Structure formats: structure tokens, C-alpha cells
Amino acid sequence: MASNRLLIVAAVLIAASIACMTxxxxxxxxxxxxxxxxxxxTPIPSTNTPIPTDPPRPTKTPALxxxxxxxxxxEPAAVPDAETIPGGxxxxxxxxxIWEIALSPDGEYLAAASDTGVYVYRFDSFEEVWYxxxxxxxRSLTWASDSTxxxxxxxxxxxxxWNVDSGEQLLAFEISDEAIRYIEWAPDWDGLxxxxxxGEVVLWDATSGEAVYSLDVHPDVITCVDWGRWGGYxxxxxxxxxxxxWDVETGQLLYTFQGHTxxxxxxxxxxxxxxxxxxxxxxxVRVWDRGSSAMLMxxxxxxxxxxxxxxxxxxxxxxxxxDDLTIILWNPINGDLLQTLIGHTDAVTSVxxxxxxxxxxSSSLDGTVVIWNVSE
Numbered sequence: 001m002a003s004n005r006l007l008i009v010a011a012v013l014i015a016a017s018i019a020c021m022t023x024x025x026x027x028x029x030x031x032x033x034x035x036x037x038x039x040x041x042t043p044i045p046s047t048n049t050p051i052p053t054d055p056p057r058p059t060k061t062p063a064l065x066x067x068x069x070x071x072x073x074x075e076p077a078a079v080p081d082a083e084t085i086p087g088g089x090x091x092x093x094x095x096x097x098i099w100e101i102a103l104s105p106d107g108e109y110l111a112a113a114s115d116t117g118v119y120v121y122r123f124d125s126f127e128e129v130w131y132x133x134x135x136x137x138x139r140s141l142t143w144a145s146d147s148t149x150x151x152x153x154x155x156x157x158x159x160x161x162w163n164v165d166s167g168e169q170l171l172a173f174e175i176s177d178e179a180i181r182y183i184e185w186a187p188d189w190d191g192l193x194x195x196x197x198x199g200e201v202v203l204w205d206a207t208s209g210e211a212v213y214s215l216d217v218h219p220d221v222i223t224c225v226d227w228g229r230w231g232g233y234x235x236x237x238x239x240x241x242x243x244x245x246w247d248v249e250t251g252q253l254l255y256t257f258q259g260h261t262x263x264x265x266x267x268x269x270x271x272x273x274x275x276x277x278x279x280x281x282x283x284x285v286r287v288w289d290r291g292s293s294a295m296l297m298x299x300x301x302x303x304x305x306x307x308x309x310x311x312x313x314x315x316x317x318x319x320x321x322x323d324d325l326t327i328i329l330w331n332p333i334n335g336d337l338l339q340t341l342i343g344h345t346d347a348v349t350s351v352x353x354x355x356x357x358x359x360x361x362s363s364s365l366d367g368t369v370v371i372w373n374v375s376e
Contacts, residue, residue, distance in 0.1 A: 078128045080121075085343045088372035091126060095119055097365040101350045102141040102150075109164065111150055112363065113138035118152045120164065123354075130167035142185045142192065144206070151206070153180025153194055161206060173209030175202070182224050193234065197221055201234065201248065215251040218244060224266050229273045235290075237264025243278050245290060255293035259286055266308045270332075271315045277332065279306030285320045287332050297335045301328050308350045313357045317374075321348030327362050329374060343370050 080091040096115035103110050103123060110123045118138050119131040140153040149170065151161045157176035162169055175194045183194040191203045191212060199218035202211050220240035227234055228245075233254070237243045243257040243264050262281030269276055275296070276288045285299040285306055304323030311318055311332070318332040327341040327348055346366035353360055358375035 098363040101363040104147040106147040153183040237267045279309040281305040319351045321351040323347040
């Protein structure tokens with residue numbers, strides 16, 4: 001199946017290249033000391049009304065060279081080659097470098113964004129459900145809260161949304177002229193926040209692709225975001241080595257978190273909403289009190305940039321993935337390094353916990369996904 005998929009992907013890429021050549025021949029109340037002045041929201045005049053909760057989902061003309069439906073196959077559902085490694089099972093997906101993985105909120109599907117497309121698997125069996133081959137690397141992923149739609153952000157600034165059951169493309173729209181390093185579906189609204197390579201937070205309607213509003217909230221480029229459990233609050237990291245939290249409805253800056261010495265590449269709220277974890281290019285993970293901005297601990301152990309952090313469902317463990325090819329499990333209460341997971345042969349791009357708390361999932365630029373057995 002892997003070889004067939006590569007032949008199909010190659011065919012799509014060759015067809016896209018020929019199309020481009022043919023076209024060329026013819027004539028994108030916190031402490032006062034920690035709170036910066038609040039920014040006022042900048043509404044976009046034509047979209048002042050709230051986002052409908054369940055409007056019809058339009059299908060637009062694709063803005064990317066995408067297939068309209070999953071590539072058909074008469075073969076049985078494929079399962080990637082797997083090998084047992086110390087601590088888990090490694091799946092060789094044969095889809096090129098993997099930039100992000102995302103588990104559906106219902107725990108049924110695992111999606112992967114890679115240089116060759118977007119791929120959806122059943123999490124428990126790892127059977128391939130569908131995939132879409134593209135000629136532009138896909139860099140980020142996010143699921144709708146009801147697990148019925150999947151969105152991906154591409155290298156060339158496009159967001160594409162698919163129906164998960166059928167693989168049908170529902171919408172494609174541009175939000176930047178650069179790679180979309182993060183995209184996050186709002187938990188309480190049918191909208192997305194995506195990477196605009198600026199200090200703005202822009203909410204995009206997930207049914208029309210229109211910008212609903214824009215908030216200029218940070219003085220430097222925002223690199224990552226995570227929605228709070230209440231939906232109206234957003235945490236973000238930035239290239240200036242800081243992290244911050246904002247009230248998205250008002251645009252008010254709540255707290256700024258200072259301490260990292262390199263860009264912040266990952267930020268996550270704890271399950272109870274009381275803490276924030278950040279991972280940075282300074283090779284550290286830091287844990288903060290969200291209500292005071294106090295830095296509670298600095299976790300040192302990686303020898304490369306920390307690209308991804310995630311809390312266990314019960315909040316008692318914290319995982320971090322790094323350019324140093326490893327994943328480290330930490331105790332976020334006392335700062336102890338609990339375990340180092342070794343198996344990837346290139347930078348670790350994503351770490352995320354399964355809902356049962358007994359498994360951790362990681363992806364890498366080596367093209368593999370590992371499911372680690374990490375029950376306490």
C-alpha cells in the first residue's frame with residue numbers, strides 16, 4: 001500500500017507541475033507590574049454578527065491543488081509498517097516529514113500533516129481512513145470540537161477544511177503568504193485562529209473563510225496558541241521569548257510570562273486551567289501560574305529546541321518533544337524528570353496524550369509516529 005500511495009502522490013505532483021508549466025506559457029484584576037495596556041479590538045465592519053453555530057457548510061473552488069475526495073483504492077484499509085521499540089510501537093507512515101499530528105476530540109481518529117498531504121487514521125487500529133495528496137507541504141492541524149471536520153494549514157498560507165467522514169473538501173481560504181505554523185479551532189465558536197506571522201489574533205469563520213475580527217494583541221510575531229478550557233481565553237507564545245494570555249472577546253491582555261531566552265514554540269493550558277506550560281528554543285520547558293504570571297519552575301534536560309509540550313489528562317505529568325530527537329516526561333508538581341523516550345531519528349514535532357493517560361503519541365520529521373506505553 002505504501003508503494004502504491006507513493007506512486008499516486010508522485011503522479012499528483014507530476015500532474016501539478018505540468019499544469020503549472022502549461023499555465024506559464026499562456027498570456028496570499030492582575031498585578032499592575034505584569035499587565036501591559038489593553039489593546040482594543042479592531043472589528044471587521046462587514047462581519048459584526050456572531051458566527052452561526054450550525055450554518056450550511058459551503059464548498060468553494062479549491063485554492064490548492066487538492067484532490068476533491070480521498071484517493072480511491074480497492075485494496076483493504078492499509079496499516080502502516082510497524083515495529084516494536086523500547087517503550088512503544090513505531091509506525092513508518094511513508095508520507096514524508098511529519099510536521100504535526102492531532103487526535104480528534106472523540107479519540108477515534110489521528111490525523112497527520114506532512115510534506116505530501118493530510119492523512120487520517122483510526123487511532124486504535126491505525127488503519128488508514130483517507131488521505132489527500134497535495135503539492136504544498138501541510139504544516140498544522142486542528143479538529144472541530146465535534147470531530148466532524150478537520151482543518152490544515154499549509155506552507156503557502158492556505159487553510160483547507162475537510163469533512164472527516166467522507167474526506168470531501170469543504171473550504172479553502174488564504175490567511176497568510178507564509179507557512180501556517182499553528183491553527184486552532186475555537187472550542188465555543190465555529191471559527192479558527194491561525195498563524196498570520198504578526199502580533200494579531202484573527203478569528204476566521206470556519207464555514208465561509210471570512211475574517212470575523214482581528215485583535216492586535218502582541219508587539220511581536222505570535223508563534224503558537226492554545227485555547228483555554230472556557231473558550232474565551234487564549235494563551236500564546238511569541239518570537240520575542242514571551243508568552244501571554246488574552247481575553248479574546250475584548251482583546252484585553254491578561255498576563256505576560258517572561259523568562260525564556262529564545263522564541264516560544266509551544267504553549268498549553270493545564271487540564272484544570274490553573275497553569276500554563278511553554279516550550280522554547282532555549283531548550284527548556286517552563287511552568288507558570290496563570291493567575292499571577294509567576295514562573296513556578298524551569299525544566300532542563302533537553303539539548304535542542306523544545307517544539308511541543310502537552311499535559312497528561314489528569315495534569316500530573318507533562319511531556320515535551322525536542323529537536324534533540326527525544327521526548328521527556330516531567331512531574332510538573334516538583335519538577336522531576338520522570339522518563340526519557342528515545343526512538344525517533346529526527347526532530348520530534350508533536351507530542352500529545354491519549355485520553356486514557358496511559359499512551360503518549362509523538363511525531364517526527366523522520367516520517368514516523370510512535371505510540372508510547374507510559375502508564376504509571
